[in-house]
Amino acid sequence: MTPLANHDLVLIGGGHSHALALRMLAMKPIPGVRITLVSPDALSAYSGMLPGLIAGHYTLTDSHVDLYRLCLTTGTRFIRAAVTQICSAERRLTLDDGSTLDYDWLSLDVGATPDLQPVGGGHPDIVPVKPVASFHQRWQQWRDHDSPLAVVGAGAGGTEMVLAIAEHQRQAGHHGALSLISGGELLPGYPESVRRRMQRYLDDYGIQLREHTRVEKRGDALYANEAPLDATRVLWCTGVRGTRVIADSDLDCDDKGFVRVNETLQSRSDSRVFAAGDCAAFPDSLPKAGVYAVRQAKVLAHNLNAAISGQPLQAYQPQKRFLSLLSAGGKQAVASRGGTLSVAGHWVWRWKDRIDRAFMDKFDRQLPTMTPPAADPDTLHCAGCGAKVGSGALHDALRDLQPYLSDGIEAGVDAADDAAIIHWADNKRLVQSLDYFPAFIDEPYLFGRVAALHSLSDLYAMNATPHSALANVTLPWHHPKLQGRDLHRLMAGAVKELNTAGCTLVGGHTIEGPQMAAGFTVNGQADPQQLWHKRGARNGDRLLLTKPLGSGVQLAAMMQKNKLYGPWLDATLDHLLVSNRIAQQVMQGFPVHACTDVTGFGLLGHLHEICQQSDVAMAVDSDSVPLLPGTLSLIENGVISTLNEANRQVLMHCDTQQIAESLLTILCDPQTAGGLLFSIPEAALAQALVQLREAGVNASEIGKVLVKNGDSSRDILLH
Incomplete structure (x- = not known):
């Protein structure tokens, strides 16, 4: 029996605190509580590995938490959307898809947004590092250029980032000038020994350090200390503000738009709302650093459970000293822990690498499985x-x-x-x-x-x-x-x-x-004269398919959580939400001899139906059949829809000509909200493809219709 729930706990944002808290809540579920995570991104960046990703030491998968996998494994609902409005008075969220989401308890871990006030709120040449979750996508747009680049902000994040960019340029063979600009000194708050070591790494890469320099916008140009800034690309790593959705909410916020919280991580204006990470404003003005967010997760998980269960809450006490490991471009790093001493070298990077990979392993091989709370034995459900x-x-x-x-x-x-x-x-x-x-x-x-x-x-x-x-x-x-x-x-x-x-x-x-x-x-x-049927396909017709295959495999991967990959599932869901109405409207202007939609029987099953109804045969170019990203990889890793075996009965009507087994699996894959399959005259093919693509339908020609031969058991030729 499905466990009963009577409260909704909604988590906004997939930051470090929420990711860790979900693991803890999965191991000790809150009775009667359903948890939902809302995030606009399927992957959540781990800030400790972001410089390594830019430098080329890590892949996207190495350095990002897959929120789909995390949520499926921990029994958490996942909504891929951005929250546009928070109304704590009504306990209601508005999402960017126009829908609303009600909650009983709320937790915020949405990070921060760059404070671009010095440059008038932004500039086309400026790329902010935060929000970290989407930085890699922004970086990809202009990373491979030789034009001068400046990183503004010489704290830990900016210094690590400019060194990572220098290492990327070294590996890629680029030679664009790099500079690191600070309104104060290099790495404020760090021991002098750390600053000296990091300065040497900057020098080794030829990075110009400009301390006590203010960057601002005048007209359409950027200036640094009264002189035009000699950089066509600027990475902004200094100063943050609260996100707009929090700043505009009815929650009590400070003058920078961060949620004011007390020592139990609860909002000062609403005890049913919690906040952690960069979006929270603590009484002692805690710095915005990932090490604090990680430590807050345990207190957050405990207090969410305690508050909902009516138990005493714990106070969060920030650590006064912590290990600092700064990456330095190549596979080298600098370590310090308060005081004045520091160590550096390749062995420090290997130490940091082990710590970072161990953290990420919590969301891979060490993901806990949700133990559902027991259903209420006194509750009966009628039929x-x-x-x-x-x-x-x-x-x-x-x-x-x-x-x-x-x-x-x-x-x-x-x-x-x-x-x-x-x-x-x-x-x-x-x-x-x-x-x-x-x-x-x-x-x-x-x-x-x-x-x-x-x-x-x-x-x-x-x-x-x-x-x-x-x-x-x-x-x-x-x-x-x-x-x-x-x-x-x-x-x-x-x-x-x-x-x-x-x-x-x-x-x-x-x-x-x-x-x-x-x-x-x-x-x-x-109109009876305008209806399309499965009968009517003619010799010489071309076959058009309007959506890629693979949704059955992709949805089956959700059942095997360790094989799910969030970006692939994202692409699948995006295709499921494309209406076949668009293709129908375009094709009304063409002679359609036969049509069907590709759904539960798979492509071959629906092709066979047309063959039977039209008394024709078909030749399908299997290499031209479009596939959803990652589908072949999932099949090769053993993922298959439970309906696939039944659908494979159609293969007795096919001449497979040594088609790979994985491709046969795809051709028999049951589709949800699949595309339309058209049989149209060859003369109409080129113009139909043009008009479909102009309408946003990426249709593909996948084969042609043939005269049926004497062997009625074989009506589909695959090659």
């Missing part, structure tokens, strides 16, 4: 009509939805009638389809969008115009408050896609069950 979701939760979830209204809707979801009433024109055809499946991801809004798009795809495959829809939803057994929240997010996602399609939600049915599931009965109208 039959008794399994319906309560009317209060249902009303609250649907109250704010604003479904699009199609012509002819006499009674829909806004009415309390027992069924929808729809007027239908006599000269049109009603096209109707039903899809329903369990949630593949524990994120109701995203799942609602995909479920709606998947259902609508059958209408697009027949060239019908969506008109109305009925929802069928199963919600997990939880407190009615949480069920209402889930239903609201799921239906908000579904209505977003239905409204875009001009399809009216006219009603539906909800029940409780062990797992979230959803589907839609969709109605469409069509």
Whole structure:
């Protein structure tokens, strides 16, 4: 039985404190609490390895926490989105996709944003290091240039960064001039011995150090101490402010937009809100450093548990001394621990490397598995009509939805009638389809969008115009408050896609069950002369596929959490959210002889259906079939959809001509919200590809239609 939950704890940001706290909470779950992590990025940078990444010592995977894997393993919901508004008075978040998310308890670990006030809020030549999570992407845009580069800020972060850039240039054979600019002295607060050692490393790379220098903007130009700045690229590593979403919230913040917290990491204005890391403003003006965020994680995890459970909280006490390990470009580093002594060399870098890799291993091989809290043995769940979701939760979830209204809707979801009433024109055809499946991801809004798009795809495959829809939803057994929240997010996602399609939600049915599931009965109208069918493919036609394959494999990787890779899953989800409506509208201007959507039976299964209905054969160029990133790699590592074996029955109708086993697996891979497959005349191919790509559909020609030979058992030739 799914463990019951009656409280939502939402974590915003995937920083060091939250990543570590999730590990701890997984090992000691809070009874009755469902945890959700919200972050705009699937990968979270570990700041200690960021200079090594820039220098070329580490890969992106080495130096970033995969938040999808972390959340799946620890039983945490993950929402890939940015929070645009925090309203603690209503305990509600607004996300950048337009949806809302309610919470009972909230924790913030969103880092900080660069303070660019000295340069008027920004400049096109300036790239800020923070937020760290997205810095690597910004750096990639202009790293390989020989033009002069200046790093502003000579603290630990700026000094390590300019040395890392110098090492990158050395390895890449670039020779752009580098300078390190500081408003004060080099590495303020560090022992003199550390500054001397790091100065020597700067000198070895030929990096110019400019101390007591202020960079500011005058007009459109950057100046350093009254003189034009001799740099066409500037990396900003000094001064930070609170993020806009926190500064604009109703939480108590300091004059730089950081959340004021007390010694228990609780907001001073709302005890149900916690904050850690750079976004928190402590009474003693704690420096913004990752070593503090790491130490705060244990207190944060304990206090979240204690606050929700009504137990005493702990006070966070910052360490007065800590080991400092500064990387120095190449595989060398400087170590110090307070006082005046320091050591340096390659052996120090190897020491730092072991510490950093051990930290990252906590989120790889040492990820704990969530032990669910026991379900309430006194709570019974009815079947039959008794399994319906309560009317209060249902009303609250649907109250704010604003479904699009199609012509002819006499009674829909806004009415309390027992069924929808729809007027239908006599000269049109009603096209109707039903899809329903369990949630593949524990994120109701995203799942609602995909479920709606998947259902609508059958209408697009027949060239019908969506008109109305009925929802069928199963919600997990939880407190009615949480069920209402889930239903609201799921239906908000579904209505977003239905409204875009001009399809009216006219009603539906909800029940409780062990797992979230959803589907839609969709109605469409069509001119009988314009309908597309699976029959009609002709000899010489070309085959067009509008989406890459691999979603079945990618979603199966979510079940094998150690094989999941966040960026690959991100790309998959992005493709699932592309509506087939775009391709349908483009192809209405071309002669379509046959069409279907590629879904549960896999590409070969749906090709075989067209062959059977059209009495033709097909030749498929397997090398031209587009694939989602990482799909081949996952298959080679043993990831496969459970439905793949059943889909492989179609291979008895195929001439595989020694096609690789991994490719056969992809061609039989069941697709969720897959693309459209068109059979069109060869003469229309070039223009169709141009217009599809102009509309944002990256369609591919994957084969052609042939005359069926005498062997009716073999109708698909793979080569």
